[in-house]
Amino acid sequence: MAKVPEYYSVKETKKPIKKRIYHDDDQCRAARDIPQSERRNGTGGYRQCQECIEASLVSAA
Numbered sequence: 001m002a003k004v005p006e007y008y009s010v011k012e013t014k015k016p017i018k019k020r021i022y023h024d025d026d027q028c029r030a031a032r033d034i035p036q037s038e039r040r041n042g043t044g045g046y047r048q049c050q051e052c053i054e055a056s057l058v059s060a061a
């Protein structure tokens, strides 16, 4: 597990606004499915991905 700078998929804009998320862990499965060409740096103003939150909790423990 490793923290990476926040990023999100350009396809988040296709989701309902409440479901849009960003990622910040390189082990997140959902994040790894995002092609490099569709990644954008930053949070996009979205919420943090639940899996990334849990990954950070595990690595901190």
Ligand SMILES: [Zn+2]
Binding pocket: 022, 023, 024, 025, 028, 029, 030, 031, 049, 050, 051, 052
């Ligand atoms: Zn994630």
